[in-house]
Amino acid sequence: xxxFLSRFDGQSxxxxxxxxxxxxxxxxxxxxxxxxQRSNPEMSLSHFIEKLCEDEVTSSQTGEQPLSVKPxxxxxxxxxxxxxxxxxxxxHSVLPQTSVLRLLECLSQDPHPNPWTSALCRQIRRSVGVHxxxxxxxxxCSQRLKELSQRLVVCGETGGWAKCxxxxxxxxxxxxxxxxSELGTQRKRKVSLVTVDSGDExxxxxxxxxxxxxxxxxxxxxxxxxxKETSERLERETPAEELQPAPDCQSESLPEHIxxxxxxxxxxxxxxxxWDQSSMDVFKVLNDCDPAQVEVLCSTxxxxxxxxxxxxxxxxxxxxxxxxxxxSTAAAIIKSLLLEKVLSLSEPASxxxxxxxxxxxxxxxxxxxxxxxxxxxxxxxxxxxxxxxLNRLIEGCLDSHYRLLLxxxxxxxxxxxxVLSVIHSLLESKPDLNExxxxxxxxxxxxxxxxxxxxxxxxxxxxxxxxxxxxxxxxAHKHSLSCCLTSNETFLKKSLQAALKRITHTT
Numbered sequence: 001x002x003x004f005l006s007r008f009d010g011q012s013x014x015x016x017x018x019x020x021x022x023x024x025x026x027x028x029x030x031x032x033x034x035x036x037q038r039s040n041p042e043m044s045l046s047h048f049i050e051k052l053c054e055d056e057v058t059s060s061q062t063g064e065q066p067l068s069v070k071p072x073x074x075x076x077x078x079x080x081x082x083x084x085x086x087x088x089x090x091x092h093s094v095l096p097q098t099s100v101l102r103l104l105e106c107l108s109q110d111p112h113p114n115p116w117t118s119a120l121c122r123q124i125r126r127s128v129g130v131h132x133x134x135x136x137x138x139x140x141c142s143q144r145l146k147e148l149s150q151r152l153v154v155c156g157e158t159g160g161w162a163k164c165x166x167x168x169x170x171x172x173x174x175x176x177x178x179x180x181s182e183l184g185t186q187r188k189r190k191v192s193l194v195t196v197d198s199g200d201e202x203x204x205x206x207x208x209x210x211x212x213x214x215x216x217x218x219x220x221x222x223x224x225x226x227x228k229e230t231s232e233r234l235e236r237e238t239p240a241e242e243l244q245p246a247p248d249c250q251s252e253s254l255p256e257h258i259x260x261x262x263x264x265x266x267x268x269x270x271x272x273x274x275w276d277q278s279s280m281d282v283f284k285v286l287n288d289c290d291p292a293q294v295e296v297l298c299s300t301x302x303x304x305x306x307x308x309x310x311x312x313x314x315x316x317x318x319x320x321x322x323x324x325x326x327x328s329t330a331a332a333i334i335k336s337l338l339l340e341k342v343l344s345l346s347e348p349a350s351x352x353x354x355x356x357x358x359x360x361x362x363x364x365x366x367x368x369x370x371x372x373x374x375x376x377x378x379x380x381x382x383x384x385x386x387x388x389x390l391n392r393l394i395e396g397c398l399d400s401h402y403r404l405l406l407x408x409x410x411x412x413x414x415x416x417x418x419v420l421s422v423i424h425s426l427l428e429s430k431p432d433l434n435e436x437x438x439x440x441x442x443x444x445x446x447x448x449x450x451x452x453x454x455x456x457x458x459x460x461x462x463x464x465x466x467x468x469x470x471x472x473x474x475x476a477h478k479h480s481l482s483c484c485l486t487s488n489e490t491f492l493k494k495s496l497q498a499a500l501k502r503i504t505h506t507t
Contacts, residue, residue: 045091208246358397
């Protein structure tokens with residue numbers, strides 16, 4: 001599923017990850033959607049649904065069958081489809097009907113549909129006003145219901161449910177025995193009848209018989225093998241997110257004094273009152289946690305879901321600690337608290353988010369570079385909001401050493417227009433480049449430059465290199481830079497060539 005995630009933008013990735021998080025996926029997705037709506041009331045999920053409906057060329061795992069074209073959504077596991085449909089059902093009133101119907105059409109193309117998926121599709125069609133005469137249940141379910149109702153009629157009023165279920169037990173037992181005989185395995189069965197004495201008719205008690213099927217030791221061993229095989233198969237098929245324990249279960253591993261502090265912090269985050277000094281002292285517990293405990297603490301507190309207006313108070317409490325946090329603790333908190341919020345930006349960051357990011361960056365620059373800025377640069381679909389926030393950190397919060405570190409980070413990622421904006425800002429800030437780093441940078445210009453022949457941002461970045469770093473340019477560098485300029489198609493080409501020609505003091 002990781003290869004599919006790269007095709008979606010930041011906001012859509014958050015929704016996808018939420019929907020893939022098992023039984024709680026629907027609730028998480030709705031929370032993420034509401035947060036995104038609050039930050040951008042004009043947002044729409046049409047693009048998200050269109051991506052899911054795009055055709056994908058697939059082949060069988062064995063390679064024996066020919067290539068086929070399927071909607072991307074059909075390649076996700078059944079648990080994701082059920083969560084997706086439940087999510088759509090809850091918010092269908094704010095979705096375009098055409099997008100919803102197209103999604104349902106794509107899901108209906110599955111040759112082996114899941115009964116729950118089929119039922120949810122029909123329910124959503126009804127909810128959006130599309131006439132659908134098909135019942136919500138499947139034909140197999142309908143057949144079983146009819147058989148059950150017929151049993152109830154045959155049983156009459158004398159035996160009721162007890163007789164009906166007794167007959168069903170006998171029938172299932174005979175079916176089990178016949179199937180076992182086909183396998184050539186002999187089974188001995190003992191049936192014991194436990195009779196409950198009937199009371200007075202006036203008390204309304206009736207005679208009940210419970211048939212208890214006592215199986216032999218061989219059959220128990222076989223059932224254990226089947227259960228083991230089933231559990232192993234479920235472990236293989238279940239996404240990693242579903243196998244992780246819930247936050248409440250994880251918090252049980254924390255020492256008692258940390259548990260108490262976690263509850264107090266949770267109350268603070270959920271309260272709407274001002275925090276006094278005594279309440280902020282509870283954050284001292286962060287210095288008592290090892291890296292694993294910090295991860296559990298962040299998960300238990302649901303830091304990614306903390307509302308943006310609460311961020312300045314939370315960060316201020318962390319920054320007022322008399323002892324600085326360790327690198328690993330600071331990195332874990334920064335990543336958990338800020339990464340999802342920054343990646344989901346579709347417009348300039350709010351004042352509260354900017355305050356939180358800049359205050360933590362000033363105090364903890366190295367964790368900020370590795371836990372927030374680095375992961376953002378690696379994302380393929382970041383845009384101007386993310387680039388503007390990173391440029392603000394570069395210009396106002398990071399010294400030359402960390403600006404050089406970020407520039408080297410850009411050598412390991414695929415460049416985009418947003419990344420070019422960050423590189424330009426880094427170069428304008430004049431980090432201390434040595435010959436080795438400058439050589440690596442010119443190699444990146446040769447490697448990644450051809451895709452930006454018409455990019456004005458790339459041309460402006462090149463002009464900065466030629467004017468502000470001319471003293472770094474050697475004869476070999478000049479040749480590489482000349483190759484980059486040859487394919488440039490912007491209005492700055494002549495200015496670039498003139499700036500390169502003025503560099504004569506090469507070695």
